[in-house]
Amino acid sequence: MLxxxxxxxxxxxxxxxxxxxxxxxxxxxxxxVGANGSGKTTLFNLITGGYKQSKGTIFINDQNTKQLSSxxxxxxxxxxxxxxxxxxxxxxxxxxxxxxxxxxSLIDWGKSEDFAIAEKALLKTGLSDxxxxxxxxxxxxxxxxxxxAMALAQETEILLLxxxxxxxxxxxxxxxxxxxxxxxxxxxxxVIMAMHDLxxxxxxxxxxxxxxxGSVFAEGPPEIVLTADxxxxxxxxxxxxxxxxxxxxxxxxxxxx
Amino acid sequence: MIYDTCTKKKxxxxxxxxxxxxxxxxxxxLGLTIVLVIGIVASSVGAVNIPLTxxxxxxxxxxxxxxxxSSWPExxxxxxxxxRFPRIILSGIVGAALSISGAAYQGLFRNPLADPYLxxxxxxxxxxxAIVFLTGVPLLAFGGGLLPIAAFIGSITAVTLAYFIGRRxxxxxxxxxxxxxxxISSLAGAITSLLMIxxxxxxxxxxxxxxxGFSGSRWxxxxxxxxxxxxxxxxxxxYSRMLNILQLNDLHAQTLGVNVxxxxxxxxxxxxxxxxxxxxxxxxxxxxxxxxPHIVRLIWGSDYRHLVPMSAIFGAGFLIxxxxxxxxxxIPAELPVGIITAFFGAPFFIYILKTNKRxxxx
Numbered sequence: 001m002l003x004x005x006x007x008x009x010x011x012x013x014x015x016x017x018x019x020x021x022x023x024x025x026x027x028x029x030x031x032x033v034g035a036n037g038s039g040k041t042t043l044f045n046l047i048t049g050g051y052k053q054s055k056g057t058i059f060i061n062d063q064n065t066k067q068l069s070s071x072x073x074x075x076x077x078x079x080x081x082x083x084x085x086x087x088x089x090x091x092x093x094x095x096x097x098x099x100x101x102x103x104x105s106l107i108d109w110g111k112s113e114d115f116a117i118a119e120k121a122l123l124k125t126g127l128s129d130x131x132x133x134x135x136x137x138x139x140x141x142x143x144x145x146x147x148x149a150m151a152l153a154q155e156t157e158i159l160l161l162x163x164x165x166x167x168x169x170x171x172x173x174x175x176x177x178x179x180x181x182x183x184x185x186x187x188x189x190x191v192i193m194a195m196h197d198l199x200x201x202x203x204x205x206x207x208x209x210x211x212x213x214g215s216v217f218a219e220g221p222p223e224i225v226l227t228a229d230x231x232x233x234x235x236x237x238x239x240x241x242x243x244x245x246x247x248x249x250x251x252x253x254x255x256x257x
Numbered sequence: 258m259i260y261d262t263c264t265k266k267k268x269x270x271x272x273x274x275x276x277x278x279x280x281x282x283x284x285x286x287l288g289l290t291i292v293l294v295i296g297i298v299a300s301s302v303g304a305v306n307i308p309l310t311x312x313x314x315x316x317x318x319x320x321x322x323x324x325x326x327s328s329w330p331e332x333x334x335x336x337x338x339x340x341r342f343p344r345i346i347l348s349g350i351v352g353a354a355l356s357i358s359g360a361a362y363q364g365l366f367r368n369p370l371a372d373p374y375l376x377x378x379x380x381x382x383x384x385x386x387a388i389v390f391l392t393g394v395p396l397l398a399f400g401g402g403l404l405p406i407a408a409f410i411g412s413i414t415a416v417t418l419a420y421f422i423g424r425r426x427x428x429x430x431x432x433x434x435x436x437x438x439x440x441i442s443s444l445a446g447a448i449t450s451l452l453m454i455x456x457x458x459x460x461x462x463x464x465x466x467x468x469x470g471f472s473g474s475r476w477x478x479x480x481x482x483x484x485x486x487x488x489x490x491x492x493x494x495x496y497s498r499m500l501n502i503l504q505l506n507d508l509h510a511q512t513l514g515v516n517v518x519x520x521x522x523x524x525x526x527x528x529x530x531x532x533x534x535x536x537x538x539x540x541x542x543x544x545x546x547x548x549x550p551h552i553v554r555l556i557w558g559s560d561y562r563h564l565v566p567m568s569a570i571f572g573a574g575f576l577i578x579x580x581x582x583x584x585x586x587x588i589p590a591e592l593p594v595g596i597i598t599a600f601f602g603a604p605f606f607i608y609i610l611k612t613n614k615r616x617x618x619x
Contacts, residue, residue, distance in 0.1 A: 089559025
């Protein structure tokens with residue numbers, strides 16, 4: 001379980017995160033939404049420990065993450081950045097095995113279990129046939145999946161994905177979202193995603209956290225958060241919200257200006 | 258069911274092909290054997306050619322004490338033992354050192370063009386060593402031991418300067434690092450030349466040392482150099498898997514449990530110590546750190562677990578051959594070995610610059 005308590009963060013004098021608090025329970029799929037520059041990526045970097053918050057606390061299973069080393073954290077949180085830069089000259093298999101690093105000592109290159117876990121991660125992301133493919137040969141979507149496979153191989157309680165669907169076509173978006181959904185239901189993984197596609201977020205996520213200028217503006221199930229008024233204000237653009245006939249999920253249409 | 262059979266098939270396939278110590282060890286043994294053969298052939302060739310059978314017989318006699326041949330000319334044995342063997346072994350160690358540190362710098366800076374010569378590390382070491390030369394400390398006493406330390410300080414200062422000059426908003430571009438390195442190199446080289454001109458004009462050893470090369474190498478050099486280069490080379494091999502993870506960006510690598518700053522510091526110190534020790538004994542020789550690792554990359558890809566050890570082996574072979582060229586191309590004169598390495602290295606540099614995807618537009 002992840003609990004974020006009154007988080008604040010500034011780059012030099014520029015306050016990026018003003019006041020962010022929310023909880024994420026195990027097995028929940030959460031979308032963090034908000035306009036460009038609202039602090040989604042910064043928030044993720046604070047959760048992974050890449051940046052140090054100026055105020056506030058992050059708890060994982062009631063333990064303050066300030067007391068955790070990066071080694072300890074890496075066994076609890078896996079992170080896939082937005083448009084990750086592929087290391088040149090590496091294969092998919094080599095990349096995914098890097099995800100086992102939190103469990104390996106300096107000179108340990110992985111035991112059979114580690115390879116089996118990496119295999120499983122590749123199978124889940126549909127990349128089993130790509131093990132020996134160089135990363136430079138992959139399409140944008142395949143590359144995204146390879147990095148997600150690496151994060152899965154980390155076997156963490158919490159999975160952070162920064163705009164995982166931005167490079168994917170319609171089918172691969174559905175494949176990714178249903179994989180994430182299944183992961184949360186079967187392994188009790190907490191998945192937190194930064195997302196721009198609100199309709200997609202509404203369709204697959206249990207909860208939305210909507211950021212505005214570094215603060216939580218709205219939080220809750222999709223149908224509560226994704227009202228036309230909220231979206232108009234947060235994104236500063238006119239939208240219409242309809243509901244799908246089945247499932248009662250909001251669908252967002254942008255209006256012409 | 259489909260998944261089951263699929264998993265089993267894939268699992269067997271992967272386990273067969275995966276990176277393991279035995280796989281690396283096999284490659285290392287094969288590589289060392291080839292370098293040994295190159296070394297034996299190289300030691301037969303020179304101003305005086307010695308039949309290969311004599312060379313092999315002398316090696317076997319010296320190493321395991323068995324006479325496989327009844328006799329050979331006394332002078333051949335003397336040439337091999339006193340001149341060529343120490344020279345070839347020294348050039349092999351220096352080649353391994355420059356090449357392994359090239360691989361380490363490339364991993365550290367995520368820059369395929371990094372080479373101890375191009376990023377200023379070697380010239381910085383040269384300046385450090387020149388200062389010791391010129392202070393007049395007798396080299397056979399503790400001066401011999403002081404030389405690598407001064408070179409180490411020079412080397413690490415130069416790399417650190419190049420790194421900070423090349424950095425823009427926390428990012429070090431591929432070309433900016435090289436440009437900064439070239440600037441630092443030129444400055445260090447200029448100071449070295451100035452020191453030389455200001456000093457005793459009869460300082461021949463410094464002159465020939467600065468040109469880079471292995472003429473006059475003795476067994477003593479081999480024994481003094483080894484303790485400086487072997488431990489940091491072992492450290493780099495231990496850190497090879499970490500170098501893989503450093504190829505991701507820093508924020509991402511840290512989420513995999515890597516202490517990025519500590520890892521970078523260890524690699525930087527080890528690579529600079531290796532470079533500095535090599536430079537202290539052989540002078541500044543360029544491009545070895547580029548050629549060795551890139552041949553390995555072309556054959557096996559960029560996994561640092563084989564890149565690091567195999568670069569050392571390829572670098573050793575490359576410099577032994579280059580030094581052979583330096584000895585025999587202009588008999589009776591000797592060429593500086595740096596000319597030969599540049600002949601191979603410069604086209605390599607251009608090739609990497611043209612084919613590397615990331616260097617475009619930076």
